[in-house]
Amino acid sequence: MLIDCKGNFSMHCYTWLSFALALVQQWTYLPCVYSSNANDLEQISRTSLREKHGWVQNPMVVHEEQVLTHPLQFNQQQSNLDKQKTSQKNVLSNNELQFLNGPYEATIPEMSAEGTSVIQVTASDQTGARLFYSILQGQPYFSVERTTGVIRTSSPMDRETIDQYFVVIQAQDMIGQIGGRSATTTVTINLSDVNDNPPHFLHRRYHMNISEAAPIGTIVGKILAEDSDIGDNTAMNYEIEGHASHIFYIITNNKTQEGIVILKESVDYENRSRYDIRVKGINRHIDERFLQDGPFEDTVNLKISVDDADESPVFTSKKYAMEISEGAAVGSFVGAVSARDPDDANSPIRYSIVPGSHLNRWFHINAHNGTIIVTKPLDREVAPQHHLIITATESMNPKQISNVNVSIQVVDVNEYAPELSKYYEIYVCENAMFGQLIQTISAVDKDSPMEHHRFSFSMDEATTNSSSFAVKDNQNNTAEILTKRNGFYRQEQSVFTFPILIADNGNPPLASTSTLTVLVCDCDTEVNIKFCRYGTLGISVEAFVAVVACTLIILVFVLAILAFRQQRKKSLFHEKGEEFRENIVNYDDEGGGEQDTEAFDIPTLRNHSVLREHKPRRNITTQIQSLYRQSLQVGPESAIFREFISQKLEEANSDPDVPPYDSLQTYAFEGAGSVAGSLSSLGSSSLDVDTDYDDFVQ
CATH class of the missing domain: 2.60.40.60 (Cadherins)
Structure with missing residues (x-):
């Protein structure tokens, strides 16, 4: 029998299938009854009945709710008399039942609550049959949902006891029926750790x-x-x-x-x-x-x-800082360091300055008590700070030593009082208002360091009460000069002066007084410094420039006249192309004139060694000039005049740099009372020549 349901099992198709099954069972009932004894059937068929063939039916399996895509031949009956033909049609079935992704593995945290989902397993036979799942191994810790294949926990599990479980799951298509199929798979379930144990x-x-x-x-x-x-x-x-x-x-x-x-x-x-x-x-x-x-x-x-251990000496401080004035005398106390032996032995300590540093030449430390003194004068400008390394050594164990750093600051002596940093030109307008700032001043101090100086500015009480200006200390080493009245009248008073006191913070503090000068200017809103500088003289800037120019012209003219006069005086004794070679000799015997050659020995006079004795040179120029100025006021018979002549001769004779023959000695007076008169050719010069002999005195 062939039933075509066109791929879909509807209710109508299902009814026909049931009817067919019932009909087949009726047809096969008698053969099934008598099939138990084939000999009896054969005997009956021979003796009492007409021989009739029977039907042989194989077991039949049909899956309910099976979805078909083509006609399915599910059974074929066969006559029992058909000895030769054995053709039959068995039940057609697709591939076998199996799990799709097995074997499975999953991980869940330990101590998970009951009912926690672990994993879902899925089986299929590709026929669309309904499958049922059951757990074969893994109880009581796990269970599986019968229709979905979802595995869940059944009780909390401790990873520290068992950290891995193996679960076996079975899938079936016809539970309890003949011809039903099944498949199994394994699921490995690991337990992850949670912090459920204290240390x-x-x-x-x-x-x-x-x-x-x-x-x-x-x-x-x-x-x-x-x-x-x-x-x-x-x-x-x-x-x-x-x-x-x-x-x-x-x-x-x-x-x-x-x-x-x-x-x-x-x-x-x-x-x-x-x-x-x-x-x-x-x-x-x-x-x-x-x-x-x-x-x-x-x-x-x-x-x-x-x-316990033998320890090194321990200083009372990790480092030391000391101060000493730069004016301290040699031997002055600077400071002291102290160390002790921390062990029970309490060994005595010896102190020393680490050698190799040039700074230890300025200081000395007492080896027994650690006091430091100055050995040389200190100069802050040369070395404002000194760094020493002091060593403490145990007397009973010299290997146990400790070092400490000592910083010695040379304190500057406050030697200089503060003063204004520069000369200030202060100007104020005639229309200045009360409290107007006209200048900011600052001060300096030659003492160092500059960064630690603090200067204060003030005016004494008497000046403050009478002055038209006030000083405001800015507390930053500067001060402001402010007006104390409205308006100034330059014609009435053009210059104001007032003292200002500047003090420092040295030890001891020093102070100085400086005078500030304020000039009144004729200006609108701002001070015109150039006008203030020259306007106070009563002339304009253009007039002042003209006066300066005229002064320069007159000065140049005077210098030209003086130069011309100097050149003219020099021409009286020296003209171009002419040289003078004349020696003037002073002697007591005037002789018989130029024709007398026996009065003196000419070669002897020309002998330089005879005329000049070697005497040590004296610086008598200043004395000669003084005597010359005095001789101009007296006659030739005066003792002062004679002293001048003697000094002049002595200078000429003792001067090693003067040539022996080409020399000219000039005298203001040639003497009086001589009958013969002067032998010098200078005496024959014209009397109307105004010769100034002062220029030729050496």
């Missing part, structure tokens, strides 16, 4: 040792708090409780989660030899769901013993 120290007490000579930063020891969790849930922080946190601190090794105890401050065996500390280990990542079971932390006792 726990391996030991209830730790013991460590540290030497008192250990430097800051030394590792004292390590501790460890275990955690059953894994990954980030084991991350740990450690805390030191109490006052000991100032002496020690603890950090975490992020790889091993160990707590590393480190020395934070130096320890002293003589002061304290043991520290009892409580250390707390706390998880960094805490799941609040489990806080109800108690705090996620653990505490342990830590005992740290301090070992």
